[in-house]
Amino acid sequence: MSAKPCPLDIQNFSAGYGNGELVVRDASFRLRAGAMTALVGPNGAGKSTLLKGALGLLTHADTACVRFFGRPLEEVRARVAYLPQRAEIDWTFPASALDVAAMGLYRKIGFFHRVTGRWKAEARKALALVGMESLENMPIGELSGGQQQRVLLARSLAQGADLLMLDEPFVNVDFATEERLGAVLREACQRGMSVFAVHHDLGDVRRYFDEAVLFDGTVVAHGAIDVALADANLHEAFRLGPPPEEAIP
Amino acid sequence: MTISLAVDVPALIALLCALVACGTLGNFLVLRKEAMTGDAIAHSVLPGLVAGFLVTGTRSISAMFIGAACAGIASILLSGWARRATRLEPGAPLGIVFTGLFALGVVLLETQGARQVDLDPECVLFGSLETLFYVPVLDAPWYTGVPRAIWTLGAAAALALMFALLFLKELSLLAFDPSAARHLGVAPRWLERAFLVIVSASIVASFEAVGSVLVIGILACPALLAAPHAKSVKGQIIISLAAGALLSVLGYSIAALAPQLFGTPTALNSAGMIAVVLAIAVPLSHALRRRA
Amino acid sequence: MTSGATFDIPFWGANTIMVTLGCAVFGALAGSVGTFVLARKQSLLADVAGHAALPGVALAFLMGEWLEINGRSPWLLFLGGGTTAWLAAWCTPWLANKRRLGADGANAVALAGFFGLGTVLFSLVQSHPTGAQGGLRKLLFGNAAAITSSDAFALASIALIALLVLVLYFKEFSLLAFDEAAAKVLGFPTRILDWMLLLLLVATVVAGMQVAGVALVVSMLIAPAAAARVIGGSFAKTATLAACIGVACAVTGAIASRAIDHVPTGSAMTLAATGAFFLSIPVARFFHSKREHVAKELAV
Numbered sequence: 001m002s003a004k005p006c007p008l009d010i011q012n013f014s015a016g017y018g019n020g021e022l023v024v025r026d027a028s029f030r031l032r033a034g035a036m037t038a039l040v041g042p043n044g045a046g047k048s049t050l051l052k053g054a055l056g057l058l059t060h061a062d063t064a065c066v067r068f069f070g071r072p073l074e075e076v077r078a079r080v081a082y083l084p085q086r087a088e089i090d091w092t093f094p095a096s097a098l099d100v101a102a103m104g105l106y107r108k109i110g111f112f113h114r115v116t117g118r119w120k121a122e123a124r125k126a127l128a129l130v131g132m133e134s135l136e137n138m139p140i141g142e143l144s145g146g147q148q149q150r151v152l153l154a155r156s157l158a159q160g161a162d163l164l165m166l167d168e169p170f171v172n173v174d175f176a177t178e179e180r181l182g183a184v185l186r187e188a189c190q191r192g193m194s195v196f197a198v199h200h201d202l203g204d205v206r207r208y209f210d211e212a213v214l215f216d217g218t219v220v221a222h223g224a225i226d227v228a229l230a231d232a233n234l235h236e237a238f239r240l241g242p243p244p245e246e247a248i249p
Numbered sequence: 250m251t252i253s254l255a256v257d258v259p260a261l262i263a264l265l266c267a268l269v270a271c272g273t274l275g276n277f278l279v280l281r282k283e284a285m286t287g288d289a290i291a292h293s294v295l296p297g298l299v300a301g302f303l304v305t306g307t308r309s310i311s312a313m314f315i316g317a318a319c320a321g322i323a324s325i326l327l328s329g330w331a332r333r334a335t336r337l338e339p340g341a342p343l344g345i346v347f348t349g350l351f352a353l354g355v356v357l358l359e360t361q362g363a364r365q366v367d368l369d370p371e372c373v374l375f376g377s378l379e380t381l382f383y384v385p386v387l388d389a390p391w392y393t394g395v396p397r398a399i400w401t402l403g404a405a406a407a408l409a410l411m412f413a414l415l416f417l418k419e420l421s422l423l424a425f426d427p428s429a430a431r432h433l434g435v436a437p438r439w440l441e442r443a444f445l446v447i448v449s450a451s452i453v454a455s456f457e458a459v460g461s462v463l464v465i466g467i468l469a470c471p472a473l474l475a476a477p478h479a480k481s482v483k484g485q486i487i488i489s490l491a492a493g494a495l496l497s498v499l500g501y502s503i504a505a506l507a508p509q510l511f512g513t514p515t516a517l518n519s520a521g522m523i524a525v526v527l528a529i530a531v532p533l534s535h536a537l538r539r540r541a
Numbered sequence: 542m543t544s545g546a547t548f549d550i551p552f553w554g555a556n557t558i559m560v561t562l563g564c565a566v567f568g569a570l571a572g573s574v575g576t577f578v579l580a581r582k583q584s585l586l587a588d589v590a591g592h593a594a595l596p597g598v599a600l601a602f603l604m605g606e607w608l609e610i611n612g613r614s615p616w617l618l619f620l621g622g623g624t625t626a627w628l629a630a631w632c633t634p635w636l637a638n639k640r641r642l643g644a645d646g647a648n649a650v651a652l653a654g655f656f657g658l659g660t661v662l663f664s665l666v667q668s669h670p671t672g673a674q675g676g677l678r679k680l681l682f683g684n685a686a687a688i689t690s691s692d693a694f695a696l697a698s699i700a701l702i703a704l705l706v707l708v709l710y711f712k713e714f715s716l717l718a719f720d721e722a723a724a725k726v727l728g729f730p731t732r733i734l735d736w737m738l739l740l741l742l743v744a745t746v747v748a749g750m751q752v753a754g755v756a757l758v759v760s761m762l763i764a765p766a767a768a769a770r771v772i773g774g775s776f777a778k779t780a781t782l783a784a785c786i787g788v789a790c791a792v793t794g795a796i797a798s799r800a801i802d803h804v805p806t807g808s809a810m811t812l813a814a815t816g817a818f819f820l821s822i823p824v825a826r827f828f829h830s831k832r833e834h835v836a837k838e839l840a841v
Contacts, residue, residue: 017333057428082432092641093280093425094479103422106435112415139480159433284649285585334822335771340584341763348588348760349815352808355682359803374660374681374756462656469649473642504661518664524657531650535640 004033005070007163007194008054015046015053015061022217023049024061029213029222031163031196036189036208038199040229041215042238047198048085048167050215055082055165068163078107081156083166086148091141097151098136101127104159126158127151130184146177153184164188166197170208182208205229257505259396260519263458264497266402268467270409270451272493275468276486277413277444279476280424285340286325287468289347290445291452291461293324295354298453303361310401314453321449322442324350374461398458405454412447413486416440421482459520466524467493474531477538492534493527500526556690557799560752563693563700564685564795564806565788567748568761570700572787573707574745575766576780577738580718585648588759590630591746592652595659595755597625598680599666606669615695615751622755623747629655630739683754683807685795696748703744706737714738715776752795754807764814765790768821772828790814 008031015024023046031037039047053061056073068076081104102115102123109119127133130150140148149169156164164185170178185195185208199205205212205225212228214220214237221233271287278287297320301313324346331342413420422429423436430436456464471493472485479485500523507517578587601621605614629651637647679687707714716724717734725731742762749758769783794810801809 052428055428055432057431077432077434080432082428084426084428088428089426090280090282090424092476094476094481094485095421095425096480099481100425103418103425103429103435104433106418106422107433109418111419115418155429279646282643282645284645288588288649288652331819331822335767337767337770338579338582338584340582341579341767344584344588344759345764345767345815345818348757348811349764352682352757352760352811352815355808356804356812359805359808360801460660462653462660465649466653466657469646470653473646473650477641516664518660521657521660521664524653525661528650528654528657531642531646532636532640535642 006030006067007033007069008165008196009067009070010054011065013050013054013062013065015049015058017049017058017060024053025218027215027219029219031194032211033194034189034192035210036185036195036197037211037213038197038205038209038225039213039215040199040202040205040237041220043200045216045237047215051082051165051167051196051198055080057082078160079162081159081161081164083149083152083156083164083169085167086145086172088167089152091148093140095140096137097127097132097140097143097147097154098123100140100151101136101154101158104155104157107159123154123158126154129157130154144177145173146181149173149177149181150184153181153188157188162193164193164195164197166195168198168200170199170201202229202234257501259399261498261501263396263399263402264501264523265494266399266406267455267459267463268471268493268497269406269490270402271455271464271467272471272490273409273413273486274444274448274451276472276475276482276489277420277424278448279469279472280421280482280485281427284469284473285343287448287452288465289324289328289343290321290449291456291464291468292347292351294318294321294449294453294456296320296350296357297323297354299354299357299361303357310397314450317453318446318449320350320354321452322445325445401454402458405451409447409451412443417483420444424482459523463520463524466527467497470524470527470531471496474527474534477535492530496526496530497523500524556693559690560685560688560693561792561795563688563697564752564791564810566697566700566704567745567752568765568787568789568791568810569784570704570707570741570787571745571749571753571758571761571791572765572769572783572785573704573780574741575762575764575787576769576776576783577714577718578742578762579766579770580715580776581738582644583742584759584763585644586630586633587742587746587762589633589648589651589655590626590742591750591755591758591762592659593629593655594622594626594746594750595680596655596662597621597623598750598755599659599662600625602666603662603669615692618750619695619699619747622750623743625655626746627739627743630742679754679805680750681754681756681807682805683749683752683757683810684798685752685806686799688751692751696751699744700748703741703748707741710734710737711777711780719776752791752806753810754805757807757811760811760814761787761790764811764818768814768818771818771821771825773825786814786817790817 011028013024013027014022016022027050039050041047049058052058054063054066056063063073066073068080073080098120102119104126105119105122109115124133124136127136130153132147132150132154135143135147140151143151169181173181189195199209209225211223212225213222214228214233216237220237221228221230275287278284294317297316297318298313301316305312328342328346331346332339335342419430419436419440423441452464455467459467471489474492475485475489479488501519503526504517504519504522578584598618598621601617604621605617610617633647633651636642636650637644642650713729713734716729717731717738721731724734745762746755746758749761753761765786766783768786769779772782773779774782790810790813793813794806797809798804798806
């Protein structure tokens with residue numbers, strides 16, 4: 001294989017919630033393979049909508065404009081993993097860490113088959129990759145916020161994903177956990193995975209990510225962090241008016 | 250108290266079948282935080298039941314089932330559409346749609362002569378456990394005397410249990426993380442629809458015998474009281490069915506015994522008593538867990 | 542057609558007028574209280590409170606028989622039904638938060654428990670020699686035709702008092718519904734206000750139980766309010782509009798059930814209210830597009 005195919009290629013993509021208003025308008029960008037890319041923008045810019053729309057989780061999204069690894073999503077579902085916002089998941093659910101990791105294998109296991117020892121071994125391997133193998137029998141409700149995120153990550157690894165799409169992975173976790181989670185994501189990246197995450201904190205984008213997509217209903221800028229998050233772009237996305245140096249004639 | 254073979258045994262069998270039919274699937278409703286959806290379906294199926302009856306003119310099971318399942322699904326689709334169109338809190342469209350359909354059912358029942366049959370609104374709410382008798386027929390095999398409701402309920406219980414076991418992992422993922430379930434293609438649309446159809450079928454089969462009050466009780470309460478003690482979905486289903494069965498028998502016995510204790514002549518409504526026992530058990534079960 | 546002609550139709554007796562007026566006041570109360578129920582996301586709690594009036598009514602009847610006072614006095618039934626409805630409205634949030642059942646689970650448990658108790662107690666009432674044989678069905682689905690003008694007077698006065706309280710404390714209640722934390726910070730007694738709102742909900746249930754029925758009173762609480770909310774406007778405007786829609790639905794229901802045989806009043810009111818809600822969606826779309834059109838013209 002010469003050049004890696006682009007993990008996510010979006011051209012003129014629009015999405016909304018079916019009430020006539022478009023939340024995402026004409027967005028276009030191509031992710032760099034093997035990089036960690038942050039999706040940054042103001043509140044209500046439609047970052048989650050972009051993610052969900054691209055994954056076909058919304059009824060009103062133009063999924064024909066979205067290609068994963070050069071193919072439509074339907075052909076490469078297993079290679080794409082999605083981690084919803086923490087609040088969207090019910091952590092009191094009666095399941096152990098191993099149960100959740102095994103969920104990534106359900107498609108491979110198929111209908112009418114039970115989760116047998118062979119599959120459990122595979123799920124255990126995924127848990128080991130995120131350093132959670134010692135807690136496999138722990139109910140997920142008793143894990144810390146960072147451990148819960150790592151279990152979900154193990155689920156994506158078990159699934160065999162090459163592209164990881166995360167919605168606000170660093171929200172509501174303490175600083176130490178954030179660091180560790182960043183390291184785990186980085187490690188996944190080094191194994192050849194591409195990471196694409198909604199991120200709300202402009203202050204520490206540089207700490208974890210290589211590239212950024214600056215987004216405000218549509219793509220304002222995209223590229224290496226320093227380029228994408230240049231002051232002029234930020235002022236445009238966050239509607240702060242023209243940046244000071246331009247204001248001076 | 251003496252157990253009467255002709256009266257108590259059919260009632261208890263019907264009760265346990267209803268518990269298995271509704272209680273098994275109720276676990277998934279509770280895990281999805283949709284316990285009240287069960288209540289909504291239980292109310293909404295009424296116009297479908299009556300329409301099925303009116304169209305065919307008989308109490309044919311299939312016609313009433315089809316009508317009821319259609320009404321149940323219509324209520325979910327309609328309230329889902331209204332929620333998206335209005336952005337109200339999810340409870341409001343659900344409440345409006347199911348009370349609307351229920352009112353329509355009551356009107357149909359009261360005006361269209363269906364009330365001459367034994368399907369009347371009070372029976373729909375309170376059930377008719379007390380009227381399930383085993384009537385042995387001379388010169389016929391034993392099973393001819395078994396009330397029809399028991400056959401229906403038995404079939405519904407088997408269907409629900411089989412569905413839950415076959416799709417255990419898919420239904421669990423759908424409840425835990427619906428977006429992942431849809432994204433991975435693990436839980437396709439038809440599975441979600443099939444779930445609703447089978448829930449509706451269980452509810453319809455149950456509420457002729459036990460009434461909609463107890464249907465709400467056995468859909469939500471066993472699962473809720475098992476939740477604090479379960480470590481897996483399968484475990485929760487097993488605990489909920491076992492505890493639900495014990496408590497139902499307890500409630501039934503209280504309803505049968507209390508009048509003798511207080512010396513009043515009439516029997517208490519057993520479906521209502523079971524609902525009360527189940528409802529009281531839920532907070533107790535949670536308190537037990539906190540103590541432990 | 543003159544108004545006199547209308548009154549010549551035989552079913553417009555003095556009793557009917559009184560009952561219809563009672564229904565109208567109930568409708569106004571239900572619509573406006575419903576606005577707060579919706580804003581506080583308590584639609585299904587209202588359903589629970591409605592059903593929970595049943596055991597109280599049965600208890601009141603049994604107590605009345607036991608004490609040998611008139612067990613059918615509307616005030617006694619209001620007191621009984623109101624007590625259990627209030628108990629349910631109070632213990633459901635407790636179950637949801639303190640027992641971690643979640644709003645949904647708590648609603649289901651309380652509904653099953655209270656309504657179950659109601660059916661048990663009613664099986665006692667019906668065995669009573671003076672027991673109300675047909676009374677249960679009237680209570681479940683409402684029957685305006687069966688109530689006397691003194692019943693109507695009782696329910697109208699409860700509804701009027703509740704409406705008065707609602708109007709007097711309107712801005713405090715709206716602050717509580719909109720932002721409870723802010724109300725607390727601003728020094729309002731949020732606890733007391735919260736209880737008062739619950740009492741208003743209970744008063745609506747109690748006023749409506751004979752005409753709308755305990756099983757269906759919830760729809761009169763949420764459907765008119767939801768319709769008004771969909772059409773939009775400020776909170777005060779929404780509440781007023783909801784009250785108007787409530788009156789229209791209640792009166793339509795009362796008249797329809799009188800005109801058509803065997804139609805329970807509660808069912809007729811509910812169907813009218815459901816219709817109003819579904820009508821509000823296209824109406825709101827129409828106004829919305831019109832408003833957008835005007836906005837565009839202004840922009841040009």
